[in-house]
Amino acid sequence: MPIYIYKVKEGLRGCKFCKEGFEVFQKINEEPLKRCPKCGEEVIRIFSSFSVGFSKTGLDRRAKEKGFHKLKKVDKGKYEKLY
Numbered sequence: 001m002p003i004y005i006y007k008v009k010e011g012l013r014g015c016k017f018c019k020e021g022f023e024v025f026q027k028i029n030e031e032p033l034k035r036c037p038k039c040g041e042e043v044i045r046i047f048s049s050f051s052v053g054f055s056k057t058g059l060d061r062r063a064k065e066k067g068f069h070k071l072k073k074v075d076k077g078k079y080e081k082l083y
């Protein structure tokens with residue numbers, strides 16, 4: 001499943017969450033996020049990758065090293081923070 005990393009748009013305030021960037025698992029045909037699920041500020045997708053070729057733990061570690069939070073979509077418009 002592709003993992004997308006979002007960050008608040010440059011110049012916008014955002015919150016701690018989207019300023020640091022967060023990862024979202026989304027289906028390939030899902031619309032990219034336009035707004036931070038926490039504060040509603042506009043976000044941009046800065047990086048995306050497929051988990052193919054990476055072990056899950058490797059990805060998690062990489063994300064943690066970069067200080068990204070990880071979100072899992074649990075429902076339409078609802079995200080669960082994994083860390």
Ligand SMILES: [Zn+2]
Binds near residue numbers: 014015016018037041
């Ligand atoms: Zn935010």
